[in-house]
Structures are given as C-alpha cells and as structure tokens.
Amino acid sequence: MSDAPLTRSRKVCFVTIGATASFSALVRATISSTFCHSLEQHQYTDLIVQYGADGHGLFQSLLQDVNSQQEATGINVSGFGLDTNGLEQYMMLAKTGGDSSGAEGLVVSHAGSGTILHALRLDVPIVVVPNSELLDNHQIELAEALAEQEYVVHGRLENLSQALQDAEKLRVRQKAWPPVNSGTHRQTRGLAGVVDEEMGFSVE
Numbered sequence: 001m002s003d004a005p006l007t008r009s010r011k012v013c014f015v016t017i018g019a020t021a022s023f024s025a026l027v028r029a030t031i032s033s034t035f036c037h038s039l040e041q042h043q044y045t046d047l048i049v050q051y052g053a054d055g056h057g058l059f060q061s062l063l064q065d066v067n068s069q070q071e072a073t074g075i076n077v078s079g080f081g082l083d084t085n086g087l088e089q090y091m092m093l094a095k096t097g098g099d100s101s102g103a104e105g106l107v108v109s110h111a112g113s114g115t116i117l118h119a120l121r122l123d124v125p126i127v128v129v130p131n132s133e134l135l136d137n138h139q140i141e142l143a144e145a146l147a148e149q150e151y152v153v154h155g156r157l158e159n160l161s162q163a164l165q166d167a168e169k170l171r172v173r174q175k176a177w178p179p180v181n182s183g184t185h186r187q188t189r190g191l192a193g194v195v196d197e198e199m200g201f202s203v204e
Contacts, residue, residue: 008043008045009043009045009097009101009102009103010045010046010097010098010099010101010102010103011042011043011044011045011046011097011102011103011104011105012044012045012046012047012048012093012094012097012098012102012105012106013030013039013044013046013047013048013094013105013106013107013108014048014049014050014087014090014091014093014094014105014106014107014108015027015030015047015048015049015050015107015108015109016049016050016087016090016107016108016109016110016115017050017051017052017055017109017110017131018052018109018110018112018115019052019053019082021110021131021134022052022054022055023052023110023131023133024055024058025131025133025157026108026110026129026131026157027049027051027052027055027058027059027062028058028062029129029157029158029160030047030049030108030160031047031049031059031062031063031066031077031079032062032066033065033066033069033071033073034161035047035160035161036066036073036075036077037071037073038160038161038164039073039075039164040073040074040075042164042165042168043103044075044105044106045074045075045076045097046075046076046077046078046093046105047075047076047077047078048078048079048080048090048093049077049078049079049080050079050080050081050082050083050087050090051079051080051081052081052082053081053082054081055081056081059079063077063079087115087118088118091107091118091119091122091124092122093105094106094107094119094124095122095123095124104124104125104171105124106124106125106126106127106164106167107119107124107125107126107127108126108127108129108155108160108163109126109127109128109129110128110129110130110131110139111128111129111130111131111139111140111142111143113142116128116142116146116151116152120151120152123174125152125153125167125170125171125174126152126153126167127152127153127154127155127160127163127164127166127167128142128143128146128147128152128153128154128155129143129155129156129157129160129163130142130143130154143155150170150173150174152170153166153167153170
C-alpha cells in the first residue's frame with residue numbers, strides 16, 4: 001500500500017468585486033486566515049480573487065499576512081486586478097475545477113446583477129455580498145430577494161464562514177428535484193422579475 005498522500009480534487013472559490021467600484025472590505029474578508037481555513041474545511045484547494053484596478057497593493061499585503069500565519073493553510077491563493085477578456089474562464093474554474101477530475105466550487109461576488117446572472121446560467125453556487133458603502137444602490141435588497149427565493153446565498157462580511165456552509169447546503173438542495181426555486185416562488189416574480197424590480201426597471 002502506497003504511503004503517498006492522497007491528492008484532493010481541485011475545488012475553486014472565485015471572488016469578484018466587479019470592475020466599476022472598489023470593494024476592499026470583501027477582498028480583506030476573503031484573503032484572510034479565517035476564510036482560508038474555512039475553505040480548507042470544505043475541501044477547497046484554490047482561492048482566486050479579482051481585486052479591482054486599484055487593489056494590487058492591498059492584495060499583496062493581505063497575501064503576505066496570510067502566508068506568515070503560523071497555521072498556514074493548504075489553499076493556493078492567487079489574484080488579478082482586471083481581465084479584459086472577462087470573467088468566463090474564472091467562473092468555469094469555479095464550476096468545474098478546470099478538468100473532469102475537479103469538483104464544483106463557488107463564486108463569491110458583490111451584488112452585481114450581471115455577475116449573479118452569469119453564475120446562475122452556469123449553475124454554480126454563488127454567495128452574494130452587498131457593498132453597503134455604495135450610495136443609492138439596491139445591492140442589499142437584491143441579495144435578500146434572491147436569497148429568499150433560494151437562488152443565491154446572502155453573504156455577510158463579518159461571517160463568510162457561515163456563508164460557505166450555507167452554500168454547501170444550497171448546492172445539495174439545487175441538485176434535488178423539484179428545484180428549490182420552482183413552484184410558488186417562480187409563480188410570483190421569478191428571477192427576472194426580482195432583478196428587474198430591485199434594479200429599478202418596470203415589471204409591468
């Protein structure tokens with residue numbers, strides 16, 4: 001019998017703050033020893049963070065802090081500012097781990113409707129974390145409405161470890177039949193109706 005350690009399937013958590021507004025609080029909350037340990041407990045192998053155009057210095061500082069912790073995790077942390085080719089490849093990594101041997105992971109995102117819809121189209125679980133520092137936005141309402149209908153997990157900066165647990169539960173429920181957001185939920189506003197209403201579009 002071989003004494004070689006078992007290799008874990010690649011499981012990716014992709015974090016994105018979008019391209020238009022800074023969200024350093026989400027970057028700080030995810031590039032932390034607490035969050036990385038939680039990822040490891042849920043068999044994740046990789047954390048990829050899209051930290052925005054002005055976030056390189058913060059990313060490097062946080063990465064150094066995580067790597068200097070005495071109880072280092074086995075999570076491979078990487079990041080980038082912006083990608084002109086879009087986020088498709090990173091979303092797919094979260095969905096598949098990169099190949100047929102990978103495991104389905106997770107997307108953690110600001111409450112941008114485009115990112116949410118993209119993740120839902122790919123059928124990858126998403127934790128939506130509203131940026132409360134933005135003025136005159138509907139991020140909190142959007143996150144709450146979509147979470148209520150069990151499309152997403154409404155994540156909170158102060159307790160993303162709980163959001164990871166909730167995402168695993170949602171993943172299991174979404175694989176069941178009938179879908180958790182079918183029936184009465186879908187007969188009311190549905191996904192399109194929720195997004196349109198919370199973004200201020202007419203739903204008539």
